Every structure is written in C-alpha cells, then in structure tokens.
Amino acid sequence: LDSQLWHACAGGMIQMPMVNSKVFYFPQGHCEHASGPMDFRNFPRVPSYILCRVLAVKFMADPETDEVYANMKLAPITSSEPGLEEEEERVINGGEGQENKPASFAKTLTQSDANNGGGFSVPRYCAETIFPRLDYSADPPVQTILAKDVHGDTWKFRHIYRGTPRRHLLTTGWSTFVNHKKLVAGDSIVFLRAENGDLCVGIRRAKRGIGGGPESSWNPAGGNCV
Amino acid sequence: LDSQLWHACAGGMIQMPMVNSKVFYFPQGHCEHASGPMDFRNFPRVPSYILCRVLAVKFMADPETDEVYANMKLAPITSSEPGLEEEEERVINGGEGQENKPASFAKTLTQSDANNGGGFSVPRYCAETIFPRLDYSADPPVQTILAKDVHGDTWKFRHIYRGTPRRHLLTTGWSTFVNHKKLVAGDSIVFLRAENGDLCVGIRRAKRGIGGGPESSWNPAGGNCV
DNA sequence: TTGTCGGCCGATCGCCGACAA
C-alpha cells in the first residue's frame, strides 16, 4: 500500500515513526485497542511502557472495509544500547521533505452524496486542486476520472461542471462506488494526487461507537485540505 | 432440522442408518470426502473398513448454502459383542412406516426459472399434490403460499394459475428467494408437505465440479415425485 | 404440459436545474 495514500486516509493527526527510531510501547493501550478494557492490576509485572526500537513498519488496509492500519515490529531497547538520540522524533509523513506532501482532500459525505440520485457534490477546491484539469471551453465541461483505491483497483467517475450556479459533480460511477464500499452519510472520502500524477481515492469510516457522542463529530482532518 | 425435509433435500438415493444399527466405516472414503484424494498406502495400519455401531445421527444443513449433511457418532464393535443382527439393515427414511413418507417434489430449475422475469413454472403435479388447494372458481385462481426452509425461515410466494394454456406459476416472492439463495439454472428446488400440513422448501445445488462430466447431469431423484 | 420469448407497465435509478442556506 502506497505510504502517501495511507497517510491521506489515516488523516493529519496520525504520525508514524521511522524505522530505527525509538518509541514507547504501551502494553495496556495496545491490549485495550485490540480487545477492549482490561484490568492490568492483575499483572503487576507488566510495565506501563517499554522503550523500543522500531524494526519495521508495514502500511496495511483492511481488504473488506478499506480502513487503514499499520503493522509495526518493535524490539525492547536495553539501557546499555548506544542511542541515536537525534533520530528519535523523525516520522514518516508520506512525503520525503517537509512541504513535499502530495495534495489531498477529504470530504465527509452528506445525505445527498450518500443517498440521493447517485451524485457527489465536489467541493470546488478539490476539483481544481486534485482532479485533472477540466476543459472549461466545452459545454458543459465534462471528463472521465480514474482513481485507484487502496487495493490498486481503479474506479471510473463522470466529472461534470454544470448547474446554476455552476458546481462540480461526480455522476455516473459514483453510486456504484458508494454501494460497493458500503458508504453512508458521515463517512469521508479522500482524494489524493500522487507524485506520479495518478489520482487515488480512499475512505474513512465514521465512528460507529454506540451513542456516538459529540466527540464522534470532531474530525481531525475532515473537510479540510491536508 | 426436520428429518423429513432433510431426506427430501438429500434425495431418494440417500439412506441413513438408524441409531444402534451396525455400519461399515471406510476411513479412506471419509478422508477423501473431507479433504480430497490421499494415498493410504503410507498408512498400512489403517484398515480399509471398520465395523461400527451407530451411536447418534444428527441431521444438519449448511447455514450458508442450505446443503444438507449428517453428523454420525460411531463406535467400533468388538467381535465378542452380542449382535442385534436383525436391526442391521434398518434405515431412517424420513417417515415412520413404509409408505408413510410425506409427499415431496423436486424440480431442476430451468433458465426461465432462474433468470427470466422472476417467475417459476410449477409442474402441475407439484401444484396439485404438494401445494395447498387452489380455489379454481376465482379468475384467475391465485393464492399466497408460505414455505419454511431448512432453517425454519418462512418464504412467501404468489401462486397463480393463468395463461393459455393454463399453468401454475410462482410470481411475486420467487425472485427474492432465488437471489437470496443464490440459485442458478441447474440447481433444484424441493417442495414438501409435512405431516402437520406445513409446506416446506429445500434446495439441491447442482454439481459444481470442474468439467462436470456426464455424471453430473444424472440426478437420482431430479424431476420425479418422490 | 411447460420452456422460452416479446410485449408492456410500473418502479426505481440517476441526471438535471432551481433554490436557499
């Protein structure tokens, strides 16, 4: 899985440590994330955190849901090990340099995007910045867009600029995508222009937690250009 | 799972031994059935067959495909055990007495049954023998039919007698059934009238073996009233 | 008796601009 697309799907709040950097591993946090709350007072010999060196990082995506996650290989660091202190805070950010991140855009799906008539309302900024340039001399301006998902599968969309006032829309192909990915209002879609010019598409599922609560509507990178 | 419906789905060629009867157990046959061809010459100490007593028989159906199978508990018989010779050939036939089998009917689905317009052409014999009696004074004669599948789920069909010449058809509800069960032309459907009067419905998948061969078109009970 | 076909009608899908937030 492409690291750039992975980061675009994960969102701007997610930072991944580089291989060979040092991290703290929290056994209780890992355990709770994997299988729910657990009382670690029964295991007093498990330390609350362990200093580790990152041996490997693998960017993954769930074959069913497209949700991204990572596999990391960690090794505990003995206190005598020579440190590479200056490397500790390095992170993989999807691009090489600081401002070399590829352009990407995330939008949370509205009811109209997910339910109605099978169309997707494309924010102008996304259409003009991420999508291939549209020939505005045509009437109406229209083109076919190809986008690769996290599995490398290509999706075809009809991109048209129409209506009064004019706006960008994805029409034919959009509902197929929505149905196949089982998207609902509240889920987000991510468009990304890779360095080689390819257009990529990823998704972020809305939090499905019972109750949901106000925190589930707080989206670290939702609706904003990364 | 009801033993009568199980036998109707399994077909007339399938006979199940009664509990306490004696059977021969073939290890190689069992193994090949479960996991494919195997060379038993590597295991010369495994006998080719073992005389056993049937301790239990459980009639099952795959929750996904509805295909029926059985779980049997066998115990090897020591040669010194007193035999109940007269019981050896008793089988469970789904009914109690000899001619007490419930009426059932199997039909292999045609292209028209599986693909076209969502209807099912009901052979006259099935409609008149298995289905509830239709009121032929109405014009057209029509009724709603309820049928229980192997899981106990009830399916609703519109049964109508129309056309020139007149014929029995299942219309509304049929395509839902076909899609849900993923039936294709060549699969079979079994209707059965249980002793309590309930109508039941089961399915037999067509052989999907590679090549198929002529033997896959030879259906022990297909198309015939059992 | 029943498998397949074309006709046809109604439901749904999905593209559209109007309008307003």
Next chain:
DNA sequence: TTGTCGGCGATCGGCCGACAA
C-alpha cells in the same frame, strides 16, 4: 459555494399471454 429538493427521462424488474417443443 454547495446541500437539498422536485422533475423527469431512461432503464430495469417482473407480470402477462403467445407459441411451440
């Protein structure tokens, strides 16, 4: 700028009798 709505044309599902095997 863009979310939602009603309109409406195209497509599809599915019920029908005709016809022939």
